[in-house]
Amino acid sequence: MCQTCGCTVTAGNAHLAAGDSHARPGAHATVEVLQDLLAANDRVAAHNREHFDEYGVLAINLMSSPGAGKTTLLEATIRALRDRYRIAVIEGDLETDNDAARIRAQGVPAVQITTGTACHLDAHLVHRALHDLPLAGLDLLFIENVGNLVCPASFDLGQHVNVVLLCATEGDDKPAKYPVMFRAADLVVLSKADLLGVMDDFDAARAEAALRALGRETPVIRAAARRAPALDAWLGWLEQQLTAPRAIAPLRPLQATAGV
Numbered sequence: 364m365c366q367t368c369g370c371t372v373t374a375g376n377a378h379l380a381a382g383d384s385h386a387r388p389g390a391h392a393t394v395e396v397l398q399d400l401l402a403a404n405d406r407v408a409a410h411n412r413e414h415f416d417e418y419g420v421l422a423i424n425l426m427s428s429p430g431a432g433k434t435t436l437l438e439a440t441i442r443a444l445r446d447r448y449r450i451a452v453i454e455g456d457l458e459t460d461n462d463a464a465r466i467r468a469q470g471v472p473a474v475q476i477t478t479g480t481a482c483h484l485d486a487h488l489v490h491r492a493l494h495d496l497p498l499a500g501l502d503l504l505f506i507e508n509v510g511n512l513v514c515p516a517s518f519d520l521g522q523h524v525n526v527v528l529l530c531a532t533e534g535d536d537k538p539a540k541y542p543v544m545f546r547a548a549d550l551v552v553l554s555k556a557d558l559l560g561v562m563d564d565f566d567a568a569r570a571e572a573a574l575r576a577l578g579r580e581t582p583v584i585r586a587a588a589r590r591a592p593a594l595d596a597w598l599g600w601l602e603q604q605l606t607a608p609r610a611i612a613p614l615r616p617l618q619a620t621a622g623v
Contacts, residue, residue: 375487411521
């Protein structure tokens with residue numbers, strides 16, 4: 364995390380850092396404040412997860428670099444599953460509500476979070492968004508994180524699983540370059556896989572080898588959101604996640620945040 368990109372403090376946690384950041388100047392104090400913010404984030408994330416569990420909602424944190432096809436994949440997923448499952452989306456971007464508008468056009472609820480300068484979502488921002496969603500009437504919640512292969516991996520949002528898109532138009536060494544992100548993944552989706560035949564500088568086998576070099580046996584599937592049959596593996600994985608039993612945590616009140 365750094366000061367210049369704005370990812371240290373977001374609109375969701377600024378109130379927690381307002382006093383400490385000035386009262387304790389210096390490098391040691393900065394580290395202490397960041398540790399405090401992460402600890403507070405983890406507490407709110409646990410609370411978010413308790414809400415998801417209470418209402419039986421599967422929450423998926425969707426991460427990738429910008430332009431990897433997260434929103435397009437969600438549009439195709441909603442079209443394929445909306446007759447069987449109740450779906451909603453939280454969208455994260457620095458500015459605009461373009462992606463939320465695209466999701467709403469598919470007939471499902473979407474809440475846009477604009478982070479300003481912050482290059483990731485955090486649990487506080489997600490908790491605020493939950494107030495605008497009908498959790499009691501949902502089966503599946505996608506949290507589309509800000510396009511970035513660095514900071515989003517460090518912040519628990521309360522999700523049950525992390526999905527990382529690796530786009531065929533990117534380098535196949537991305538897992539090696541961004542190990543924190545890919546180590547956090549429960550599933551890696553090779554997106555825009557229909558372009559593999561024309562992208563002669565991307566080797567899917569090399570990409571998977573880079574992932575395995577991290578010591579992870581994370582499953583890798585291919586998807587092409589604009590080619591419906593190429594979504595079968597992705598949709599099958601979602602079905603497994605939706606029907607798999609999950610441990611349910613008892614809901615506890617959280618003093619720092621209002622209840623959803």
